[in-house]
Amino acid sequence: MGGMITVVDSGAADFETGAANANTVRAEWVSYNKIRCIAPTSVSALDDNADHGGNQVTIFVSNDGVSYHSGQGGADSATPTDAGTGSTFTYFGNTAFTDVPLYFLGSGASYSGGVALELTSSNHAVSTIYAQDGTKDGTAATAYASAKTSHATEASLVVGSGNADDLVVEGTFTGNGIAWFEIVIDDATSGAETFRWRLHAGVGSNVAWVETARAIPVGVFGGTISPSGLLSDGISIRFTSSGGHHLLGDRWIVRVYGGNPNVISARTTHEETTYAARGPFFGNTEITIIGESFFPSNGMWCKLYDSDTTVTHTVPAYFDNMKRVRCITEKHEPRSGGEVPGTFRPCFYKNIQLSLDDKSTFSVVKSDVKFLYCDIYVSKSGSDAYGDGTPNAPYLTLQRSIEAALGEARSYDIRYNLDDPDTGIRLPSEHRNVKFGTASKIPVNKGFGYFVNRDKVRVKTGTYAGAGNVGLHPLGKMLEAEAKDGAVTIDCGAEGYTGMLVNGDRHGTEEVTNSGSVSFFGITHVNC
DSSP states (O other), X not given: OOSEEEEEOTTOSOOSTXXXXXXXXXXXXXXXXXXXXOOOOOOTTOOSOTTSSSEEEEEEEESSSSOOBSSSOOOTTSOOTTTTSSOEEEEOOSOOEEOOOEEEOTTSOOOOTTGGGOOOOTTOOOOOOBOTTSSBOXXXXXHHHHHHHHHHHHTTOSSOOOOSOOEEEESOOOSSSEEEEEEEEEEXXXXXXXXXXXXXXXXXXXXXXXXXXXXXXXXXXXXXXXSOOEEETTEEEEESOOSTTOOTTOEEEEEEEOSSOEEEEEEOSOOOTTOSSEEOTTOOOEEEEEEEOOOOOTTOEEEEEXXXXXXXXXXXXXXXXXXXXXXXXXXXXXXXXXXXXXXXXXXXXXXXXXXXXXXXXXXXXXXXXEEEEOOEEEOTTOOTTTOOSBTTBOBSSHHHHHHHSOOOOEETTOOOOOSBTTTTBOOHHHHTTSOOOOGGGSGGGOOGGGEETOEEEEEOSEEEESBTTBSBOOTTOEEEEEEOSSOEEEEOGGGTOSOSBTTOOOTTOSOOBTTBEXXXXXXXXXXX
């Protein structure tokens, strides 16, 4: 299996590969039963089910670029007969919505695993139901349609009906990203029913219950609801009646979408725990952003902004999976005014936001999701035990600065292979599979300035000798060490070392081995 992948809808007239709007992309072969690709830009006219939340399309696969199949056939240059019946993919915009609750009987009846993840638009029309294998599930679809009919009726009733599926969900989700509310009856005593609820931020999660044994809110459309049914993030629930029609274990799942991605954290490959994400002023640092509800898009952007410099950088983001994207920083001037005692100036933090809709909307600003623009500082008055490498807390030795520096340096044009294509996880051993190589192996021979995760060490005036300052090991990293504010000398003679680096000093040349590289600028070497 391999070749091309195309996404179409049941009425598409541009199904041929050569058509102007064919919407085909190349697929990467992973194994005989798995391929992967990056979704093309969404075409608004292609939607297999307009009542499905987002913009749903069917995925067709071709081994030869001529015949495409979604599992049941379908020839090129003709509208596929199986459109909408195979594997589907959904594009999401920035419009918030709340689904009709999906009902699971407490008696033990359950629907196919794919049902709980399907969507409908705000008009509560029935969505096609797919089983785990990508085929239509007629039984589940009928049950789901019946549930939606019940909800449409219950919502408009002026008296309770005693229907077991009488949960009504109201409001618009104000959170970020996609999530699922789960509501379960945990005491079915007639007239004294209670429920528990929790909010899932991902498929297959098992988070703690937010509340248990909470009295069910009862009320009808336009009437008083008692007690309050507010859950969180703008979502409220109510049952249209209480009584023996509820069963212990009755469960509802409600899918909601807030319109923006939910960014949780950001990190870089450095090894200093004081800050989660840091990189040098000359840029080219890869930031890994962790969160929820990330979707592949040609309009993915990272925005870095701070109120101190008032400079905004908006750079392309690269999709790894629904919980991780990456972006690469641009060069940034240090904060004006130089160093200020008691602060880490000229360094500064920038807030990080993510957009999935080509900069129309961005994730909310979070105080703990930020990037520190800062070189690494070393001083004779610093400390390897208590320093963090910033101007007001420098390290004492050069080797400590190397240990804290960014890792996984590589050419800008090289992308990592993934150990697990489904999760995008890279094993530590794979980080070293992408080597520096020599100049001839660097794409278009652009040199060190085009390497990602290259780092900068600023060494303050003084003579550095002894352990930690000579016989250095780059640890597979790529660094520049530069004299900061006066004469800097490295003396190898005191300890009997014959070189500053264990693998030989490269002095900024492009003869780099996989052990790493440290280039020295403005630093005098004595007895080396």
